[in-house]
Amino acid sequence: MFHFSNIVRTKGDPRIVEGGPSLKRPEDQLARALGWFSIGLGVVEFFAPRRVTETLGVEGHETLVRAFGVREILAGIMSLSVDKNAGLWARVGGDGLDAAALLSGLTADNPKKGNIALALLMVGGIAMLDYRAAQDTKPQRPPRDARRKLYPNRSGFPKGIESARSAAKQIAAHATVGQS
Amino acid sequence: MKALVWHGKEDIRCDTVTDPEIQDPRDAIIKVTSCAICGSDLHLFHNFIPGMLPGDIMGHETMGEVVEVGSGVDGKLKKGDRIVVPFTIICGECDQCKRGNFSVCETTNRKRHLAEKVFGHSCAGLFGYTHLTGGYPGGQAEYLRVPFADATHIKVPDGVPDEQLLFLSDIFPTGWQAAVHCDIEPTDTVAIWGCGPVGQMAIRSAILLGANQVIAIDCLPERLSMAEAGGATTINFETESVVERLNELTDGKGPEKCIDCAGMEAHVLASQPDTLLDRAKQMVMLESDRPHVLREMIYVCRPGGVISVAGVYSGLSDNMPMGAFMNKGLTMRTGQTHVNRWSDDLLHRIEEGQIDPSFVITHTVPLSQGPEMYQVFRDKRDSCVKVVLKP
Numbered sequence: 077m078f079h080f081s082n083i084v085r086t087k088g089d090p091r092i093v094e095g096g097p098s099l100k101r102p103e104d105q106l107a108r109a110l111g112w113f114s115i116g117l118g119v120v121e122f123f124a125p126r127r128v129t130e131t132l133g134v135e136g137h138e139t140l141v142r143a144f145g146v147r148e149i150l151a152g153i154m155s156l157s158v159d160k161n162a163g164l165w166a167r168v169g170g171d172g173l174d175a176a177a178l179l180s181g182l183t184a185d186n187p188k189k190g191n192i193a194l195a196l197l198m199v200g201g202i203a204m205l206d207y208r209a210a211q212d213t214k215p216q217r218p219p220r221d222a223r224r225k226l227y228p229n230r231s232g233f234p235k236g237i238e239s240a241r242s243a244a245k246q247i248a249a250h251a252t253v254g255q256s
Numbered sequence: 257m258k259a260l261v262w263h264g265k266e267d268i269r270c271d272t273v274t275d276p277e278i279q280d281p282r283d284a285i286i287k288v289t290s291c292a293i294c295g296s297d298l299h300l301f302h303n304f305i306p307g308m309l310p311g312d313i314m315g316h317e318t319m320g321e322v323v324e325v326g327s328g329v330d331g332k333l334k335k336g337d338r339i340v341v342p343f344t345i346i347c348g349e350c351d352q353c354k355r356g357n358f359s360v361c362e363t364t365n366r367k368r369h370l371a372e373k374v375f376g377h378s379c380a381g382l383f384g385y386t387h388l389t390g391g392y393p394g395g396q397a398e399y400l401r402v403p404f405a406d407a408t409h410i411k412v413p414d415g416v417p418d419e420q421l422l423f424l425s426d427i428f429p430t431g432w433q434a435a436v437h438c439d440i441e442p443t444d445t446v447a448i449w450g451c452g453p454v455g456q457m458a459i460r461s462a463i464l465l466g467a468n469q470v471i472a473i474d475c476l477p478e479r480l481s482m483a484e485a486g487g488a489t490t491i492n493f494e495t496e497s498v499v500e501r502l503n504e505l506t507d508g509k510g511p512e513k514c515i516d517c518a519g520m521e522a523h524v525l526a527s528q529p530d531t532l533l534d535r536a537k538q539m540v541m542l543e544s545d546r547p548h549v550l551r552e553m554i555y556v557c558r559p560g561g562v563i564s565v566a567g568v569y570s571g572l573s574d575n576m577p578m579g580a581f582m583n584k585g586l587t588m589r590t591g592q593t594h595v596n597r598w599s600d601d602l603l604h605r606i607e608e609g610q611i612d613p614s615f616v617i618t619h620t621v622p623l624s625q626g627p628e629m630y631q632v633f634r635d636k637r638d639s640c641v642k643v644v645l646k647p
Contacts (some may be wrong), residue, residue: 081309087484090273225639226481237487243465
């Protein structure tokens, strides 16, 4: 990617000779892939709900499919953001909703129940990936009750705070005398 | 040479890059002896500020030794000089520079057309801070080309350690300017939101400028302890109501002067619903900044008071309480810091022993550990407040 961005660099500006290691972990890449997948699926659900309901034999539920599409897009955007963990948990929750909706369509009189079973299998697989990614991308911030180092001796005033305060007061007093 | 290079969101790497070259007679090259990670680098780490490209070198808090000068530097610098590099690149000749408004230098942004589109007018070029401000390679590297080096430098004496001088490049003058913008009077209460490195400098600056009372607001114990050490009364916004406590500490009048050292990535807290809304909007690119601190400052500031904004904002902020701002007759002052306007005075104060800015450093590591330290600093792990990198 940086090879393309080098086009806009001024001659003489440093360019990469050898890339260093990235701190991106495989779970970050998985989160990214799931985020884009979520957006893609959401776009299909939002713009082609009829195609989805026909495939699953649940015609008449286009509005619900559209709503699920919006949910997928939002969860996808969140999974691609710095708050990816929240996005991935949102996807896990969404997987549950998807499974519930699919199960409700798995009736004996549905001629497309085979497709629903296949979709359920896919949702299950994706849900496992979502759950794994959500577990692995937990924020690394220390918990609120973690022991922290404190810095009670770092005043920054080598002569002490009182000296800094009194110097400031003297300057202010001189300024007042100067004005009167 | 080695340098910390931006490759994308949350992806900074220590790469080997070509050495910088003199491109213009007014250039100089320095061998970097110390550089630091700034809180505003985290906005780039998170890709919240547009205009970064893979391959950009990070860093705008840098100092070092001059190893090469261009023919047009005109004797103002020579090989072997020790300099701190201001994060704002200045020409020293344009109308704004002559007025001391260095951070809006009219000359140095070499991609000014981008800034003009976004901001209406161009501002100064900055080191390592997006192509909106010139796309200049930054100083988290072994060497740095300093453009307009005859003006863009602060010469510093030998004998004073790097750690005391490095922050003249940004956070010390930024905290100082934020306090100066408040026109502090001896009876004033100054409230400061955010106790990161700039907030810590603003606290000390407000004390040095004679504030009667300084109140510091944050939620991290290590930062609050450091603020208290610097003479501030502290408020933990996770456990206390900021508005109630500020009114309590000012006999219900509110602080006369309020300083925002938090900026566009204000803490998101369930008890502050506006922060949740801002975060949601920011995520879907309906809002670029999270201006909770600005809203709170306007609400709590004493009528007739001053709001000073040192924290970085990048674009659009929603739901600003302009009714309160207008009816309370508040004044807002802001801007990137005019570093060279303050550097002589601040250097003198350091040399005199009035202040030692090195108090803020909690981590010093080799440059190669920079990528990890971005994460440590971002996640506030290991009670990290300020990271200095040694190439």
